[in-house]
Amino acid sequence: MSTRRPLLVEALTAAALVAVPFVLPHLGFSPTTINRILIWGLFGLGFDILFGYTGLLSFGQSAFYGTGGMFAAYLLTEAGFSYVMTAIVVGALVAGVVGYLVGLIALRRTGIYFAMITVAIAEVFFFVEFNPLSDYTGGENGLPGVPTPSFNLGFTMLNFSTDWSMYAFLAFWYLVGLVIALRIVRSPVGAILSAIRDNPLRAAALGHNIHGYKLTAFVVAAIYAGFAGGLLGVMQGFMPPDAFMFDTSGQLIMQTAIGGAGTLFGPLVGAAVWLYLSDFFQNTLHLGATWKLVLGTVFVLLVCFLRRGIVGSAVDLYRLTTHRGKPAKPIEASSVAPTAISIAGASAAAAPMPARKRPTDHVSGAILQAKGLTKHYGGVVANSDIDFTVDHGEMRGIIGPNGAGKTTFFKMLTCEVPPTSGKIVFEGQDITGMRVTDVCQLGLTKSYQINQLFERLTVRQNLTIAALGEIRGRFRLDLFRNIRNIPDLAEQVEHTLALVNLTGRPDTPVSELAYGEKRRLEIGLALATSPTLLLLDEPLAGMSPPERIETVALLKSIARGRTVIIIDHDMDSLFELVEKITVLQEGRVLVEGTPDEIRNNPRVQEAYLGGVHGVMA
Numbered sequence: 330m331s332t333r334r335p336l337l338v339e340a341l342t343a344a345a346l347v348a349v350p351f352v353l354p355h356l357g358f359s360p361t362t363i364n365r366i367l368i369w370g371l372f373g374l375g376f377d378i379l380f381g382y383t384g385l386l387s388f389g390q391s392a393f394y395g396t397g398g399m400f401a402a403y404l405l406t407e408a409g410f411s412y413v414m415t416a417i418v419v420g421a422l423v424a425g426v427v428g429y430l431v432g433l434i435a436l437r438r439t440g441i442y443f444a445m446i447t448v449a450i451a452e453v454f455f456f457v458e459f460n461p462l463s464d465y466t467g468g469e470n471g472l473p474g475v476p477t478p479s480f481n482l483g484f485t486m487l488n489f490s491t492d493w494s495m496y497a498f499l500a501f502w503y504l505v506g507l508v509i510a511l512r513i514v515r516s517p518v519g520a521i522l523s524a525i526r527d528n529p530l531r532a533a534a535l536g537h538n539i540h541g542y543k544l545t546a547f548v549v550a551a552i553y554a555g556f557a558g559g560l561l562g563v564m565q566g567f568m569p570p571d572a573f574m575f576d577t578s579g580q581l582i583m584q585t586a587i588g589g590a591g592t593l594f595g596p597l598v599g600a601a602v603w604l605y606l607s608d609f610f611q612n613t614l615h616l617g618a619t620w621k622l623v624l625g626t627v628f629v630l631l632v633c634f635l636r637r638g639i640v641g642s643a644v645d646l647y648r649l650t651t652h653r654g655k656p657a658k659p660i661e662a663s664s665v666a667p668t669a670i671s672i673a674g675a676s677a678a679a680a681p682m683p684a685r686k687r688p689t690d691h692v693s694g695a696i697l698q699a700k701g702l703t704k705h706y707g708g709v710v711a712n713s714d715i716d717f718t719v720d721h722g723e724m725r726g727i728i729g730p731n732g733a734g735k736t737t738f739f740k741m742l743t744c745e746v747p748p749t750s751g752k753i754v755f756e757g758q759d760i761t762g763m764r765v766t767d768v769c770q771l772g773l774t775k776s777y778q779i780n781q782l783f784e785r786l787t788v789r790q791n792l793t794i795a796a797l798g799e800i801r802g803r804f805r806l807d808l809f810r811n812i813r814n815i816p817d818l819a820e821q822v823e824h825t826l827a828l829v830n831l832t833g834r835p836d837t838p839v840s841e842l843a844y845g846e847k848r849r850l851e852i853g854l855a856l857a858t859s860p861t862l863l864l865l866d867e868p869l870a871g872m873s874p875p876e877r878i879e880t881v882a883l884l885k886s887i888a889r890g891r892t893v894i895i896i897d898h899d900m901d902s903l904f905e906l907v908e909k910i911t912v913l914q915e916g917r918v919l920v921e922g923t924p925d926e927i928r929n930n931p932r933v934q935e936a937y938l939g940g941v942h943g944v945m946a
């Protein structure tokens with residue numbers, strides 16, 4: 330999808346919604362089914378932002394769908410409130426508040442534990458609706474008598490009491506919901522959500538408050554669910570209690586899987602398939618109770634053979650046919666609904682700009698001091714009583730045999746793991762016990778020994794995520810801001826691309842990069858945060874000799890004007906790069922000195938060669 334025509338998706342959707350009443354009835358869709366599809370589609374927009382874009386599989390969306398729907402229906406039937414749209418919006422906001430509170434609890438865990446908490450929450454809401462709150466919700470009877478909306482335009486009265494007028498009403502709100510969802514996924518927040526989906530730990534290490542962004546996605550999904558629930562009551566003239574049922578959450582997930590997660594349109598298309606087939610099996614084929622068995626089989630077949638869902642697979646096919654000869658792009662949510670990061674680089678200036686500088690009061694003297702740094706893993710002493718100082722502008726090497734504690738030392742410096750004892754001072758500030766996100770925001774970051782990239786994103790998109798951390802800070806709710814309007818972002822990404830020599834590969838997905846290119850991108854991610862202190866953990870690991878030569882040259886150019894600490898086992902390269910080396914052995918500092926001093930130090934030779942004195946490699 331062209332990123333130069335961002336309104337194309339919206340315009341095509343509007344045209345398709347106009348065409349639907351003229352086309353779908355001929356394919357066997359009843360007006361009621363079409364209206365239900367729209368409500369599921371709207372419900373699914375929020376769920377797709379949560380699941381497809383952020384990677385959070387919630388089984389609890391029925392709780393918010395029911396809450397929003399019931400609240401709106403209660404206002405309109407029991408509380409004597411007569412403004413239908415206001416009631417629906419209030420219901421959606423209440424669902425959002427409930428989503429915020431639930432998210433605070435559920436998002437404390439990840440993966441299967443998060444999913445299990447959402448299951449439990451859905452069950453709790455179902456119980457509460459049926460028992461303690463049945464006086465308000467109607468219990469198993471639901472709330473009948475929900476009015477249809479009507480608007481007085483002065484010269485005429487708009488009424489939505491027929492199926493097709495209700496379709497127009499729902500189609501309008503679906504389009505509004507889609508436009509908002511597209512704005513969100515195209516915003517910097519949308520970009521960060523897709524980074525969290527791919528690699529939450531790296532997203533946090535690049536300075537993003539991932540808990541805040543996950544909570545945002547959770548609340549957005551709850552608001553969409555609540556709004557769709559309100560529309561359900563209005564469409565049916567009755568708010569059914571089964572909106573709260575676990576089946577509702579399950580059906581939403583299955584429809585999203587059928588249609589394609591991370592596409593925004595997947596839930597709508599999935600709902601069309603699901604509802605059409607369930608109508609067809611029950612009403613046309615009269616399968617009785619076995620219709621669920623057949624539908625289940627169809628679901629399994631669809632998910633097995635269309636792994637990306639119908640919309641995702643259609644996009645892949647389109648790409649294959651239109652980009653024949655070019656390497657196929659991997660699975661990417663931006664394919665249908667372009668994400669912010671797919672747009673970010675579109676207008677990037679080709680000319681590199683100078684690296685951004687963080688304001689600092691200290692231009693000389695120590696930038697980092699570690700005092701008595703110790704780390705125990707149970708009975709294993711990874712680091713013991715390390716005193717370590719690095720000055721501004723210095724390029725320091727750290728070496729040591731395998732298991733000497735080098736990586737653990739870096740992890741403590743970047744606050745990925747807390748020290749058992751000791752203190753870390755960075756730019757005069759005690760950072761001991763701070764979070765990795767905050768330390769990155771202060772200007773201390775590292776590239777990892779094992780690549781920690783955003784695999785489903787391109788090179789440019791990866792660097793955009795890193796640069797956003799420095800430009801926007803740890804958390805900002807600019808949900809509707811176009812990423813193109815962020816000053817300096819595109820230039821900073823282009824500059825980093827040039828620094829790590831990847832200007833020829835900006836739109837290549839990470840999965841298609843050669844190993845050496847991935848290693849350079851790994852360094853680029855750290856560089857794009859504009860650190861004042863850059864830690865590089867084995868940047869040359871696993872590289873072929875030509876890749877090493879290229880990367881050493883790259884490291885030399887990167888190091889100019891920066892403070893860098895490098896761990897590596899490649900002594901020749903390290904001795905060529907740094908002015909001073911710290912040797913670790915068995916978790917302690919063995920010795921510090923210039924490359925020549927270290928090369929000829931008998932204690933270092935003994936540490937490496939097990940007591941056989943000789944010249945080190």
Ligand SMILES: Nc1ncnc2c1ncn2[C@@H]1O[C@H](COP(=O)(O)OP(=O)(O)OP(=O)(O)O)[C@@H](O)[C@H]1O
Pocket residue numbers: 706709710711729730731732733734735736737738
């Ligand atoms: N998460 C952990 N849990 C338990 N022990 C750990 C953990 N991480 C590291 N260790 C132990 O701490 C010691 C130091 O490991 P570390 O990875 O820091 O060494 P290293 O010098 O970086 O090694 P290498 O050069 O092989 O990467 C090792 O004995 C290792 O087994």
